[in-house]
Amino acid sequence: PQPNVHLEQGRAIARLPSGDSVEVLLYGATVISWKSNGKENIWVSDAAKLDGSKPVRGGIPIVFPCFGPPPKDHATGKLPQHGFGRNSHWEYLGSSSSESGALAKGGDDSIKLDFGLSHQQLSEDTKKAWPYEFGLVYSVTLAKDGLQTMLNVTNQGKEAFEFQMLLHSYWRVDDVTRCTVNGLGSATYIDKVLDAKEQQQSTPELRITGEVDRVYKSIKQDITSIVQDGKSRLDVQRDRIVDSVIWNPWIEKAKGMGDFEPNDGYKNMICVEVGAVDGWQKLEPGETFEGGQILKSHL
Numbered sequence: 001p002q003p004n005v006h007l008e009q010g011r012a013i014a015r016l017p018s019g020d021s022v023e024v025l026l027y028g029a030t031v032i033s034w035k036s037n038g039k040e041n042i043w044v045s046d047a048a049k050l051d052g053s054k055p056v057r058g059g060i061p062i063v064f065p066c067f068g069p070p071p072k073d074h075a076t077g078k079l080p081q082h083g084f085g086r087n088s089h090w091e092y093l094g095s096s097s098s099e100s101g102a103l104a105k106g107g108d109d110s111i112k113l114d115f116g117l118s119h120q121q122l123s124e125d126t127k128k129a130w131p132y133e134f135g136l137v138y139s140v141t142l143a144k145d146g147l148q149t150m151l152n153v154t155n156q157g158k159e160a161f162e163f164q165m166l167l168h169s170y171w172r173v174d175d176v177t178r179c180t181v182n183g184l185g186s187a188t189y190i191d192k193v194l195d196a197k198e199q200q201q202s203t204p205e206l207r208i209t210g211e212v213d214r215v216y217k218s219i220k221q222d223i224t225s226i227v228q229d230g231k232s233r234l235d236v237q238r239d240r241i242v243d244s245v246i247w248n249p250w251i252e253k254a255k256g257m258g259d260f261e262p263n264d265g266y267k268n269m270i271c272v273e274v275g276a277v278d279g280w281q282k283l284e285p286g287e288t289f290e291g292g293q294i295l296k297s298h299l
């Protein structure tokens with residue numbers, strides 16, 4: 001049997017002969033399911049909108065070209081929080097059996113799906129708010145030993161632009177209070193829950209015991225792992241990017257989000273997000289940036 005891909009209800013679904021699968025909504029090119037060994041790795045809220053009316057609460061929304069609320073005095077200043085990548089309609093560019101990359105590839109054991117978004121596809125309002133001629137290609141590779149998601153950004157215009165990017169991944173866990181996030185030791189971070197001051201991660205393990213919203217910068221380690229009950233649950237490897245956001249809204253913030261259900265769903269998720277969010281990436285005309293993640297599930 002061959003890997004197969006089909007398109008239905010505005011999404012691309014790829015399946016390997018092993019049964020492992022990935023599902024990508026064209027709205028936002030949002031990965032909304034990745035199953036390995038018959039189990040789901042990704043958390044999506046029961047109240048998430050999947051009809052293109054608002055960004056998906058869960059999955060892997062793509063944050064581009066600004067992270068968080070953009071600074072008013074920056075070229076992205078008129079865009080909404082997290083930019084337009086996650087709420088634009090992307091084009092499905094097709095599938096290929098990929099022979100290169102970090103995962104074990106070859107023959108029937110891997111498949112790559114490509115999605116594209118460029119200036120021409122944006123709404124008139126968004127084009128006005130951020131008038132740069134960019135091209136994005138997002139590649140999602142499903143292999144028998146993991147998943148890789150890579151964002152490629154090209155400046156197709158005549159003037160330089162600056163951007164940030166983040167793969168805002170919501171991972172499913174049995175119980176976040178039994179998990180630690182490992183591999184951030186000694187990195188500096190901004191704590192958005194406390195005082196937004198720079199701190200240093202003093203312990204090798206981060207335990208989640210309340211609301212967490214931290215932006216870790218220039219992490220030396222390549223891999224951040226989610227460890228549950230002392231066993232590695234998921235390895236998130238940064239590929240050509242060095243920042244990560246760790247986010248869990250906890251009780252009150254989860255209740256405050258209309259599209260976050262069930263209310264205690266915060267116990268079953270943890271966001272480990274990889275990106276380039278410290279300062280700005282600048283692309284001159286014709287230049288390209290690439291960054292993403294390689295994921296290994298131990299389910």
Ligand code: BG6
Nearest residue numbers: 081082168192213214245247273
């Ligand atoms: C995280 C930010 O990446 O995304 C948080 O660090 C933010 O501050 C969270 O609350 C969710 O953002 P949104 O726009 O999807 O509600």
